[in-house]
Every structure is written in structure tokens, then in C-alpha cells.
Amino acid sequence: MAVQKPNSPRVPGKILRFTKGERLSHWVHVVSFFVLLLTGWGILSEFFRPTLMIFGGVDVSRILHRVFAVIFVVVIVAMFFVKDPKYHWEWLRSAFRFTKADIQHIMAFPKEFFGGHANYPAQGKFSGGEKINSLITILGSAFIILSGFIMWFPQVFPDQLVRIAYPVHDLAMFMMVTALMGHLYLALLHPVSRVALEGMVKGYVPEKFAQAHHAAWYEEVKEQEK
Amino acid sequence: MAKKMILVDGSKCTGCKACSAACKEWNDLPTEKTSLVKSYQSMAGFTPNTYTYVTFEEKYENNNMHWLMRKAQCFHCEDPSCLKACSSSAISKTDSGFVVIDQDKCIGCGYCAQYCPFHVPKVDESTKKANKCTGCVARVENNLSPSCVAICQPGALSYGDYDAMMATAQARLAEVKKKFPNANLYGQNGQAGTTYRYILLDAPAAYGLPENPSTDLSLYLWKDIIRPIGKIVMGGAAAAVVAGVVINAVKGNYQKEPFEDHHQMKKEEKM
Ligand code: SF4
Ligand code: SF4
Numbered sequence: 001m002a003v004q005k006p007n008s009p010r011v012p013g014k015i016l017r018f019t020k021g022e023r024l025s026h027w028v029h030v031v032s033f034f035v036l037l038l039t040g041w042g043i044l045s046e047f048f049r050p051t052l053m054i055f056g057g058v059d060v061s062r063i064l065h066r067v068f069a070v071i072f073v074v075v076i077v078a079m080f081f082v083k084d085p086k087y088h089w090e091w092l093r094s095a096f097r098f099t100k101a102d103i104q105h106i107m108a109f110p111k112e113f114f115g116g117h118a119n120y121p122a123q124g125k126f127s128g129g130e131k132i133n134s135l136i137t138i139l140g141s142a143f144i145i146l147s148g149f150i151m152w153f154p155q156v157f158p159d160q161l162v163r164i165a166y167p168v169h170d171l172a173m174f175m176m177v178t179a180l181m182g183h184l185y186l187a188l189l190h191p192v193s194r195v196a197l198e199g200m201v202k203g204y205v206p207e208k209f210a211q212a213h214h215a216a217w218y219e220e221v222k223e224q225e226k
Numbered sequence: 227m228a229k230k231m232i233l234v235d236g237s238k239c240t241g242c243k244a245c246s247a248a249c250k251e252w253n254d255l256p257t258e259k260t261s262l263v264k265s266y267q268s269m270a271g272f273t274p275n276t277y278t279y280v281t282f283e284e285k286y287e288n289n290n291m292h293w294l295m296r297k298a299q300c301f302h303c304e305d306p307s308c309l310k311a312c313s314s315s316a317i318s319k320t321d322s323g324f325v326v327i328d329q330d331k332c333i334g335c336g337y338c339a340q341y342c343p344f345h346v347p348k349v350d351e352s353t354k355k356a357n358k359c360t361g362c363v364a365r366v367e368n369n370l371s372p373s374c375v376a377i378c379q380p381g382a383l384s385y386g387d388y389d390a391m392m393a394t395a396q397a398r399l400a401e402v403k404k405k406f407p408n409a410n411l412y413g414q415n416g417q418a419g420t421t422y423r424y425i426l427l428d429a430p431a432a433y434g435l436p437e438n439p440s441t442d443l444s445l446y447l448w449k450d451i452i453r454p455i456g457k458i459v460m461g462g463a464a465a466a467v468v469a470g471v472v473i474n475a476v477k478g479n480y481q482k483e484p485f486e487d488h489h490q491m492k493k494e495e496k497m
Contacts, residue, residue, distance in 0.1 A: 043313055043335060058333045059354065113466070115474040154340060160442075162340055167448035174456030178463045185467040191479040 008203075015210050015221055017125075017199035021084030022091070025076055026200055029137075032072040037177065039065040044170065066152065073145055094126050095134035101216070102128030112192070113182075122215035136179040144172035227322040230366065231391035232375060234297050234424045237402045237409075238382035241266055241280055241295045245374035245383065249278045249299075252362060252373035265293070272298070274350035277359040278374060283433060294426075296433050297374070297383070300325060300346045300359035301413060302421035307441040308338035308347055308358075310449060316356075323388070323421040324361030332356050343417070343439035361421070391423075399425055408432075416440050 008016050018026070039061040042052035052061040080088045101121040105128030108118035126134065147165035154162045186193045187200070193213070199205040210218040246269075250257060255275045260268040269279035278299035284291050306325045309317040316331035317338060327338075327347070334354030339347040347358040362372035370376065371385040384394065395411055402409045406427040413423035416439035430437050474480060 043333070046314060049314075062354075114470050115477050115479050154336065159340065163442045163444045166337065166340075167444055167452050170448060170456065171452050174452070174460060178459050181460070181463040181467055185470055189467070189471050189474075191474050191482065 011204050013207055014204035015207050015218065016203055017196075017205045017210070018203050019084040019087050020203070021079055021082075022087050023200060023203060024083060025079040025088065028071065028075045028079075032068045032075075033176075033180075035068040036065060036072060037173070039068070040173070044173070069145075069148055069152075072141075091126065091134065092138065094124065095131050095138055098128065098131060099124075102131055105129060106132065113186075113190075115191070122219075123213060123217065125214060125217040127213065133179055133183055136175055140172045140176040140179070143168055144176070147172065227320070227367065229388040230322045230324075230385065230421060231388045231395075232372065232383060232385045232422045233391055233395050233398070234422060235382045235384070235398055235402075236294070236296060236425050236427050237398075237406070238380045239280070239295045239297065240380050240382070241282060241293060242379070243268070243280050244377045244379065245297050246276070246279050248373045248377035249359070250276075252365070253277065253360065272346055272348050272358065274348045274353075274355075274357040277357070281433065285428065285432065292427075294428055294433055296424065296426070298344075299374070299422065300361070301344060301417065301439075302359075302361050303417035304420065305418035305441070307341045307343060307417070307445060310441060311337040311341035311445055313337055320361075320363060320366075322361075322363075322366055324363050324366065325421075326360055326363055327356055327358065329355050341442060341445050343436060343441070395423060395425065402427070 008019070038051055039055055041048040042050070042058070042061060052058050055061045055064055079085075080092075101123060105120040105123055108120040109129045112118040120128075147169040150157050150162055150165040151169060157165075187197045188194055195209045196205060196213070207218070210221075249255070255277070258269075258273060258275055262268060263270045265282035265284050267280065267282040269276055272279070278297060281296045281298055283294040285294055302323055302325045304323065306317065306319065309319065309325060313335045314331045314333050316328045316333075317325060318328065319325050332355045334349045334356060336347075336349045336356065338356055339345065339349055347356045349356045362370075362374075365372060365376075375383040375385040384391070386394075399409060399411050402425055408428045410426055410429070411423060412426045412430055412435065413420040415437070426433060426435075
């Protein structure tokens, strides 16, 4: 498992967690996700209809929703081939591979979520909880992209397929927003895990944080550095 | 206003298409280029500017041909799929039984078109509004019959209070059945009954109509299951986040040094 880009600069007391490519994918996903959510939500629920006004009304939202849908798909898929592909593929693979340590992390996690102190075995680059978030993102994206494509071109697909695409699109959205709320809380508001945000912004996290939360990964990185 | 009904008597229709012209006239709809799609049928389907047209099926029996003609328009369902599907509460039903689209509320999402078992509504791509037969509610509410009914010369279209019209329909059906044994009253089954009902001279399938039109199951799945559960789950997640923040604040976790704890289980527990 490649853990650290060999030629990345060392920062004392810090450890490289996310390469440029990984961070780029993440932030493109973030921006397009929010635009898609805000331009779509007003269609889903009349309560949020005024939200569409931020973008200049229903008609502009309709166009933006499609433009950002394309960005969402094209840019992120491209990253798997263009920028640090190895890291992208590794993340994808790891999201589908749950170890015993991951399961134990997930079991212990609710306690930590609500401010307690949980014990769990050493975690890899992605902890059990992070893998769940990744999994929801990956599956949710797959469903939302497929159903969205069908909804975009209803004339070319059988009626029955289009009729099923609507609830699937909604369901995927609900799943992803639910995961997003947990993700935002942990990244911005949780006293301990919010430190991880640095990794997504600058690439580096404090070594102490890595040791505490991703000990298995931390040791691998140290091993490689020798 | 009491529940109304329109009877389309297939045995009386001559296929003159006056109803179609009268509809355009009353609703101020532009004419469109037509062509003979099949037999004497001049429109392939509804368009944003054509709310009603006549379908022609040629039926051959013992070397005789006769036409199965049907004036097609929105059925004005008692339990309309389009209404349930609408994203914008733009569709409503009048007490008289007509289903109308509020053009100001419609955003042209096309869900109504997709879910109508008869594919009636059509979205105008330039105005982004869904259009369909309005039932001439403005006329109906002023005690006039819909425009198509008013013009029909052979008396194939008739309009009135539901109960009276049903009696007429039954009587006509008994009469028509003598000549067309397969004749039936269409619009009874499915969608909880429809405001436009037909005396069809043959089985619905011969006209290309579904025997039991119904709202697609996926629409119930969407509006009655996924959506309410989705809202509850999202609400639960939001509540969990708020609880997390409050508990952390109360415990003073925000003041602590973030990584004073190591989470590892003891070495022997690790494997
Ligand atoms: S026929 Fe279609 S458009 Fe008309 S009321 Fe029924 S479901 Fe709605
Ligand atoms: S196209 Fe208009 S009437 Fe039809 S479902 Fe969408 S908002 Fe409602």
C-alpha cells in the first residue's frame, strides 16, 4: 500500500495525509455537490423553492443542475486517471474492504460521536467510520448519476425506467445528505476529529493525530520513511 | 358544483374532428401542421397546443371495414396520477371532477407527463409549462358545457350531472351492444373512475387503451415511502449532530487538547 508520496516535502511534526489530487477531487465534489443540492432541492420540496432564487430562479437552476452534474461526473472520474490515480483507486478499493478492526471502530464510534472516549484497534488510512462515509458517497453517487442521466433524457428510455429513476434519485440524495451531516459535524464541529480537516485543506495532519486515529497507517508511513 | 360527467359515445362519432377545432378556438391554441398518421388520424399524439384529437383504428371483419374512432383528451381522473406526481402542487381537482394545471405554479418538470397512464400532459419546452385539456372549467363554472361537447353535431359528446349521465350511458350501452357485442363503458375501472367516459365499440385494447389504468407503483414508493422516511432519517441525523455538539460543549471537550487520548486498545486486545 502506497502510503506517502515519496517525494513530498517533509513537515516537522506533520504527516502527509492527502495528496493534491485527492484534495482536488474532494473539493470539486464538495462544490458540485452543494450546487447540485441547492439547485435540486427546490424541485424536490416546495419548502425549498425559494432556495432556487439564490441562483436566479427555476430556469437558471435547471441549467446549473445539469452543468454541475457534468462537472461532478467528468472531473472526478478523470481524477482517477489523471491526478494521483493510485491514491484514488486505493481509496475506492479500501471502501469496499472492511476488516475486523474497521468493524470494531464502527461499534465503538457512536460513543466518540457523542463526546465519549472510545477504544478501538489501530486503524488504517481510512477508519471503519470513514469507510462507511466513503461507501455511502460512492454508492449514492453511482445511483444518483445513473438515475439523473435517465431523468435528463426521458424520451430515450422506457417509461418504466424513467418512473423508477425519480424515487432512486431522491433516495440517493437522502442517503448522501444524511452522511454529509455526520461528515460535516466530524470535520468542523467535533472537538477531536475536526483536526482532520487540515489534511483535506493543506494535505498534512499532526503526527499525534495520525497516531491517535490511524495508528496502523501511521506506522506504515514511518516504516516507509526509514 | 356537483360532480359532472362527459359521455363520449363511440357509436355516434363520425370522426369529423370539430371537437378538436373547437378546443383550439376556445383555448386560443395555434394550429399545427398535421399529416395523416394512419387512416384518417391527423395527429400522432397530444402536443402542448393540441389537447384533443381523434384516433382512428380500422377494423376488418368479414371483408367489411369499420372505424374505431375515439376523441382523445385528458380523462379527468377521480384519482389523478398527474396530481400525485406534480412537484409543485400545480395540479388540482375541481368539485365538478375536472383536473386543472395552474400555469403559474407549474415549473415544467414533466413528472405529470411521465406518470399519467395515458400520457396526456405535454411540457412546452419553450415556456416550460405542462399543458393538457382544461375541461373548459371556465365554461363549466358558468354553466356551459365544454367547448368540444357544445360543437359536436352527431351528439357523440354529451355532458351533465354524473348520476343522470351514468343512466344515459347505461341505456346507450345496452342499445349499442345489440350491434357491437364487445361494446363497453370505459372509464369505470382504474383511477377511481374518470370524468370523461366512453362507449367503446370494442375492447379497450383495440383502441390502444389500458384495461385497468393505474398509478405506477414507483410513484407510491417515491411519495409515500421514500420521501417521508428520508425526511425522518435526515431529521434524525440533524438531531444527532446537535446532540453531539451540545454534549461535547457540556463535557468541556472543546477546551481539551485534542489528541491527549490514544484510542488503541491494549496490545493484547489488538488482534
Ligand atoms: S388522464 Fe392523465 S393528465 Fe388527465 S387527470 Fe388522468 S392522470 Fe391526469
Ligand atoms: S410539469 Fe408542471 S404540472 Fe406537471 S408535474 Fe411538473 S410542475 Fe406539475
